[in-house]
Every structure is written in C-alpha cells, then in structure tokens.
Amino acid sequence: MRRSAADETHAQGSSRAPRHAPAPQSTAASSLLALHGSAGNAAVTAVIQRMEAAGGKRQRSGSPEEQGPAKHVREAESSSSEEDSEPLSGDAVAKMDRQQTAWVKMLEDMDSDGYEGPRRDILENGLAIISLVRNLLPLRSVSTVNEALRLVNERPDSPIRKTYLRLLEDQLDYLEDDFPSDGPPTEQAVRGMWTELVPAFGAAGAQVGEDGCEDRAHAICRVIAAHHPAIAAHHLAKQWATSSGSRLHADHQWNHHVAASVTTASGVLVIDPVFSRAGPIPLAQWIAHVQVDPAHVHEVAWGFLGRPGADHRPDAHSAVEYLPS
Structure with a gap:
C-alpha cells in the first residue's frame, strides 16, 4: 500500500516530508494523454482537463505561438478583479488538492493490482510536480518561484509540467506587479x-x-x-x-x-x-x-x-x- 504523506520520511533528516516524495523520472512519461486508453481513463481525463483549464496566462519560453498573447493584451482582456488575483491561490489550490487525492488513489490501486508500467510513471511524475508546488505555497518569494521553475523544468515533458510552468511564470508576474521592489530596505x-x-x-x-x-x-x-x-x-x-x-x-x-x-x-x-x-x-x-x-x-x-x-x-x-x- 502506498504510504500517506504523514508516513513518508524526509530524505535528508527533516521531521516532515512533502505530501508525496518525488518519483523516478521515466522517458515513458512523455505525455499524460497516454493514460486515456487505460482502465479508468475517464477519471484521469477529467483530472487532466481540470488542470489544463487551470493553466496560467502564458509560458515565457518556446515559440511566439506557444507563448500566447502579449501581457498588455491579456491585461486588457481581464477584468479588474482578475488582474489583482493571485494565480496560485484559491481555486487553483483546491484543484491541486483534489488532483493529489485522485492520483494517490489511482497509484494505490495500481499497487493493489501489481501494475508496473508507463501509466504509473506518468502519474508519479505528475504527482511529484503537483506536490512540490503545493508544498511551497504560499509562494511569496521571487527566488523561491525561480527555484521551483528550475525543479519543475527538470521533470520529463508532459502536459502537467507545461501547466505548472505557466502557473509559476504567472506567479512571478503577480509578485513583480503587486509587490515591486524599491531596492533593499535600510x-x-x-x-x-x-x-x-x-x-x-x-x-x-x-x-x-x-x-x-x-x-x-x-x-x-x-x-x-x-x-x-x-x-x-x-x-x-x-x-x-x-x-x-x-x-x-x-x-x-x-x-x-x-x-x-x-x-x-x-x-x-x-x-x-x-x-x-x-x-x-x-x-x-x-x-x-x-x-x-x-x-x-x-x-x-x-x-x-x-x-x-x-x-x-x-x-x-x-x-x-x-x-x-
């Protein structure tokens, strides 16, 4: 049986551990969509759709087509309440919690069935990304967001990785726009x-x-x-x-x-x-x-x-x- 977060042990001696320890990387985890053809694909599809819908405003890296509208266009399209909202708070956090719960249950079912294969690698990789970001909330530090971007970037490519890279980039925008620095304090x-x-x-x-x-x-x-x-x-x-x-x-x-x-x-x-x-x-x-x-x-x-x-x-x-x- 998969251990809960309370049972996990921090690899470097801390008294508490992340909600889910990072899973080994796998080249098979190239796309979460590979799960769609498996048993229980409706639940997986629903989870993926929820998280893709929660994706942020843009992704800074990649081609211009992938980056989406420019910031001033996005701001013009947003309501004033949306402009002031924090990307990684409220509904986004609730969705993370629901996805963690759903994917841990799926992995426990795989444990019970003795399943080993690419679907497991994909779920474990996605869960590692979600857990890393979830455990860092609330993200109130530019350097913390940059480190999280680095760590998520190290995971195998997948839709869930792209979603969280966008959310983290948007969190950077939020911190820089809402809490600009006037230089070091005295x-x-x-x-x-x-x-x-x-x-x-x-x-x-x-x-x-x-x-x-x-x-x-x-x-x-x-x-x-x-x-x-x-x-x-x-x-x-x-x-x-x-x-x-x-x-x-x-x-x-x-x-x-x-x-x-x-x-x-x-x-x-x-x-x-x-x-x-x-x-x-x-x-x-x-x-x-x-x-x-x-x-x-x-x-x-x-x-x-x-x-x-x-x-x-x-x-x-x-x-x-x-x-x-």
Whole structure:
C-alpha cells in the first residue's frame, strides 16, 4: 500500500516530508494523454482537463505561438478583479488538492493490482510536480518561484509540467506587479520589524535554542511576508549552516542550523532569537555564534522549509509542507 504523506520520511533528516516524495523520472512519461486508453481513463481525463483549464496566462519560453498573447493584451482582456488575483491561490489550490487525492488513489490501486508500467510513471511524475508546488505555497518569494521553475523544468515533458510552468511564470508576474521592489530596505527598517516577529520565535513548539530551527525560521519569514510583502518577495532569504563532519556549536552540537535573513542596503542581517533576543545581527556575527566555517553557510530561497541538497540549492526534498504548530 502506498504510504500517506504523514508516513513518508524526509530524505535528508527533516521531521516532515512533502505530501508525496518525488518519483523516478521515466522517458515513458512523455505525455499524460497516454493514460486515456487505460482502465479508468475517464477519471484521469477529467483530472487532466481540470488542470489544463487551470493553466496560467502564458509560458515565457518556446515559440511566439506557444507563448500566447502579449501581457498588455491579456491585461486588457481581464477584468479588474482578475488582474489583482493571485494565480496560485484559491481555486487553483483546491484543484491541486483534489488532483493529489485522485492520483494517490489511482497509484494505490495500481499497487493493489501489481501494475508496473508507463501509466504509473506518468502519474508519479505528475504527482511529484503537483506536490512540490503545493508544498511551497504560499509562494511569496521571487527566488523561491525561480527555484521551483528550475525543479519543475527538470521533470520529463508532459502536459502537467507545461501547466505548472505557466502557473509559476504567472506567479512571478503577480509578485513583480503587486509587490515591486524599491531596492533593499535600510537596516533601521529591518530592526523596526522586531516586535512583529517576536510571536513567531516559539513557532517550533519548544524553547528557543532547542531543536526546531527550520520551523522557527519559516514562521519568521511568513510573518515578514504578511507585513512586508515587497521585502519578502525580493530581499528575504534563509541562511543555512551545514556541518562538514563535526557538529556545529560546542553547546548545541547541531548537525545544521538555519535562520531568516534580510539583505539590507548595508549588508545582510540575520534574525535568530537563539543568539539575539534584542534584534537582528550581521551575518558575520551570526556565523561566529554558530561556530561554523563561512564556506559552509549558504543563502537559500526562503520558501523552502527543508535543508538544501548536495549542491547547496533547494531540491525536491527541500519542498516540505509547513504545518504551523
């Protein structure tokens, strides 16, 4: 029987995993339409049609014919309420949830029947794409969307991949149009956020300083996104300190440590109540507190809850669903 998301184990040691672990890639997964001739094709066809109908406004890559109408044409055709809507919210999220449920059930049925073949590869590949994007929501960071585009682009070509590439491109438009950047904030502006952030310090469900830095950093990022969306979209990140073999910090003996950070006009400030309960601290000071070689500190798009992969960039395992305590 296929395990539920609650039973999955994060490949790199996180306490929670994506709703569905990424499936092995297969050249057989070239088109979801191959499922139409199989048993249960009506359910599959309905799912595909729903998701294709939810496709975004355009795809930036490809030929001019594939890209669709220019942005100013699309804007003229849209109502004012549609212009302000977020592509990956509301109905689109509900459709993702329904599709996840339907496809997990189909795969469980294949498990029960002992089926192995191209139809399974196609479903698993599509489910991996949906789960990656779903686990990153809400997407409030340009760098997070760009990383998601990179990861979806790595999947085999299929209608579902094209649909999600369009949705992610439209999410970029939404962030850039609705939350434009006026440049990095001042250090004073970031320090002024502190009282808003304090309630998120205990988000890991433990005393500050105990395990749970991933949840704490993510909760802080989400508060910044709620109150300062333009900063979150363009200047917010996470600093990941990783171990090269020996544990980090003589007292804590961490395998890794992570904290939210904001790039200001005068440098990077780290928000980490483990080391400062009075305000953000410069990145160099945070590195010294963690007792880590600066070469093992990596800035990562803040929308990813899990630790980065072997290349110090987010991978599919980094897209872990955040479940507030």
